[in-house]
Structures are given as C-alpha cells and as structure tokens.
Amino acid sequence: MNPELEHQIRFSRNCWFPAYIGVVHAATSANTRDKTNDIEGFHCPARICAGSVLLAMGASILGCGGGGAGSGTQSSPPPSITVSVTPSAATVLLGETLSFSASVSNSSDTSASWSVNVVTGGSAQAGTISADEVCTAPADLPSGGPVQVTATGRANASKSATARVTITSDISLPVSPNPASVELGAAQTFQAPIASQGRPDTSIRWSFSGLPARAPAARSTRAAATQPRKSSPVPRR
Numbered sequence: 001m002n003p004e005l006e007h008q009i010r011f012s013r014n015c016w017f018p019a020y021i022g023v024v025h026a027a028t029s030a031n032t033r034d035k036t037n038d039i040e041g042f043h044c045p046a047r048i049c050a051g052s053v054l055l056a057m058g059a060s061i062l063g064c065g066g067g068g069a070g071s072g073t074q075s076s077p078p079p080s081i082t083v084s085v086t087p088s089a090a091t092v093l094l095g096e097t098l099s100f101s102a103s104v105s106n107s108s109d110t111s112a113s114w115s116v117n118v119v120t121g122g123s124a125q126a127g128t129i130s131a132d133e134v135c136t137a138p139a140d141l142p143s144g145g146p147v148q149v150t151a152t153g154r155a156n157a158s159k160s161a162t163a164r165v166t167i168t169s170d171i172s173l174p175v176s177p178n179p180a181s182v183e184l185g186a187a188q189t190f191q192a193p194i195a196s197q198g199r200p201d202t203s204i205r206w207s208f209s210g211l212p213a214r215a216p217a218a219r220s221t222r223a224a225a226t227q228p229r230k231s232s233p234v235p236r237r
Contacts, residue, residue: 079106085161092137095199102151109155139201
C-alpha cells in the first residue's frame, strides 16, 4: 500500500483510525461508477469499497466514543458542609455570659452567623449572642424554658447546629423587718435586698395581702338602709 494514501484521523483523545484518501475521494467523486480501488490487495468497485470503509469508520467512532467515556476518570462530588457547636448544651445564671464555638467543615468559608430562638443576635427576652460567640443570658427568666442558640454556616444557610441553653436563677429575697407590727394609721418601711451570684433584674414588685378589702357595694347598701322611708300620701275620698 502506498504510504501517501494513508491518513490518520483522530476521533477522540485515545482513538486513531486509519483511512485511505483514495477511497474517500472515490466516494465523493462524480465518476466513481466505473472505478475500482485496490486496498491492501483487495480489488472492488469504488462505491462498494467507499461504503464499506465509511461503515467501518462509523463503527470505530462509536466504539472509540464508548471506550473514551468508560475509561475517563469521573470526579466524585465534594463532601457536604457540616456545622457543629460547642458546647451543645449548657446552663447559665440570669445575666451571666457563656462562650460558644462554631466549627464549619468542608468549606473555604468557615464563618457562621448566630441566633437565639431564631432571632439573629438574640433578644432581651431570650438572651443575646455577639459576633465573637459570647452569649449573655437575659436578666429575667424566659417564659418558654430553655433557649436555642444556633450557628448557621455563611457558605450554606441550610447548614446549622443548635445548642440548648437552660437559664437558671439563684435569687434570694429576704424581707425585713419580718414579722412587723404596725399601729393603725402608722407607716412601716420594708426592705428586700436581692442576693444572687448572677446579674438578675434588681427591680422589685411589692404586693399587700392578709387584710380583707372593703366592698364598695356593701357601703352603698348600708347607706341606703339608713335613709328614712318616704310615706305614700293617702288618697282622699
């Protein structure tokens, strides 16, 4: 075979298919009906040889394409982002502070945003948390029980972790003097110093109980009872 008729056609990165320029030209020429081609000692009409080579080329392309796809290295999906919070549970006194730490894995952005009971940065009722991961308990006990401190990854807002924080109180409130005796109409001063290891709300609400209250309705009834009855005039006959 004449080396000049051989041509290398590259179909993919890993596959080469030898073709013959003479055959390709015979297939595209208008005067191929009476021509013949010798390919590696095989004598055949140009049209038949060209068709056979084209079919072989098509099969080779399919085979090479399949082999290339199967032999290629497929990259595995990147690991998902995970977020963790330390500590995951804690107890803190009223008004005291507690430090947290958030860890964001499998991301170049390891920062996180913080919230308390789904409120970004927290609130005075449930407690607050700063950007440096320090949580401050509220001064008054929250009505909903333990609060939820949540760290959310900035790289993916669907990735978060939550810590359960229980707010406790150690307040003692002694009242003095106790007991106390007060004359009718006299005044008595009481004191109630708040004692606590935390920083609770120091405001005090006073209430008074133990003596019956006067009913305004009773006074009105007694007043009505003391009024003299008016006599009805006797009709004249």
